[in-house]
Amino acid sequence: MISSLEEFNTIEQEVPLAPYTTWNIGGSAEYFWEPTKDELSDVLRYCEQNHIPVHFLGRGSNVLISSDGVDGLAICTRSSLQGIELQDDVIHAEAGVSMPVLANFAASYEIAGFEHLICIPGSIGAGIAINAGLAAHGRKEIGDSLIDVTVMNRSGTVFKERAEDLELGFRTSNIPDRDLFVLSARFDGSARGTEGEIASEMHTHLRKRKSKQPLSVPTAGSTFKNPSNGKSAGWLIDQAGLKGYQVGGAKVSEVHANWIENTGTATSDDVLDVINHVKRVVDDEFGIELEIEIRVLE
Ligand SMILES: Cc1cc2nc3c(=O)[nH]c(=O)nc-3n(C[C@H](O)[C@H](O)[C@H](O)COP(=O)(O)OP(=O)(O)OC[C@H]3O[C@@H](n4cnc5c(N)ncnc54)[C@H](O)[C@@H]3O)c2cc1C
Structure with a gap:
């Protein structure tokens, strides 16, 4: 029986999550853990019973971590469960x-x-x-x-x-x-x-x-799902003239319009502002509501 998360010496507190993401941005996790198979069940049950939010994180290549960080426990498999x-x-x-x-x-x-x-x-x-x-x-x-x-x-x-x-x-x-x-x-x-x-x-x-993707800068791959009408999200964003659109350090890639680059100083709020602007403009221009592919953890 666990009586607190602090009991686990492998669970850390206030861990910055930016280095665990490919965008390299975002706040800290209140608790952070690279799980072991043996303990996972006890930890999840404890969190469920004590209403502690749990967030799963793999290699952080499809997530935007809120600038304010995440409450509760981030369970990250970047270096665990590797068999x-x-x-x-x-x-x-x-x-x-x-x-x-x-x-x-x-x-x-x-x-x-x-x-x-x-x-x-x-x-x-x-x-x-x-x-x-x-x-x-x-x-x-x-x-x-x-x-x-x-x-x-x-x-x-x-x-x-x-x-x-x-x-x-x-x-x-x-x-x-x-x-x-x-x-x-x-x-x-x-x-x-x-x-x-x-x-x-x-x-x-x-x-x-x-040749088609900005692989040398921090991104999270495609930001939006392709809508079901046959046009790709990248094509719509490009046609709406949004390549290069920038808020703070977050920029719609000139190489692939569906990718948002961290030019070095981006915050998660910058990325969210770019996302919201792109959604608005594409909706105004084409009447298409883009849906994000990335997951926002907050
Ligand atoms: C350069 C680049 C290229 C990319 N190319 C592609 C591509 O071609 N096709 C494509 O589909 N994606 C692509 N992506 C996006 C990304 O790699 C994928 O979406 C990938 O599946 C995310 O894996 P992750 O481990 O990084 O997940 P994370 O970003 O860590 O998490 C993504 C989501 O999965 C959940 N999750 C994590 N681990 C688990 C688990 N064990 N069980 C249940 N849920 C879990 C998280 O809670 C979150 O909601 C690309 C990203 C980058 C940066």
Whole structure:
């Protein structure tokens, strides 16, 4: 039985979260923890019973942390839950494994179907929760080869969910709505390719990205989801003349209009101001309500 979070010497207090995000901005977490499998259930149950807010954080490549920081506990898998193995054509990976590590792991066994994940810098836990993937060149998502996930609910109960029960869609699943934490996942590793074919496909994905995305500055990838009317969010923002639009240190990228760059001095409030302005202008110009793809943690 836990009587307070301070009891865990691995749970830290007032930890700045900016270094745990690719935007490199945001306030501190009241409590911060890189979880262990053994203790996670007790910690989640304690937080649930004591009404302590819990926020999940993977590699911070799709989140905006509020400038005021987050109340409660941030559970971050950037350096924990890193196990990955192959058994009988099934890849078992824990939540903290990054998608590029999964892509390279599959490639090392000449398993095809994971090449696109080489470009997505997030963890598989978050990747499954939002069904990360590539929209261009034929839609490819992490859910394509997913067999099932092992999840934990806020009461600390662990159970398995089959991929077909997760309502996987474009950058969505039912995991966030059910407040589930992805512990691990199993992927079908039966599709084979040659080492050369797999390496070449990964190389092609990486090369295309370099020319079209601002990869050398802090961003969180695409800010908005592509609307369902066929036009991409980037195209709409570009056509609305918003490339280069800037508030403080946050700027709509000149390279890809759906990406917001931290030019060095951005705050999360600057990014939110840019987001709100872009939404307003695109709505005025095209009558389309853009929906954010990034998650705001506050
Ligand atoms: C340069 C760059 C390129 C990108 N390219 C792509 C791309 O091509 N396609 C694409 O889809 N995305 C892309 N992204 C966005 C991002 O990498 C993905 O959305 C990724 O899935 C986020 O993973 P993360 O571990 O960083 O999640 P975080 O940003 O840490 O968290 C994202 C969300 O997942 C939740 N979460 C985290 N861990 C868990 C868990 N274990 N269980 C349940 N929920 C959890 C968080 O609470 C949060 O709501 C890109 C980002 C960058 C910076």
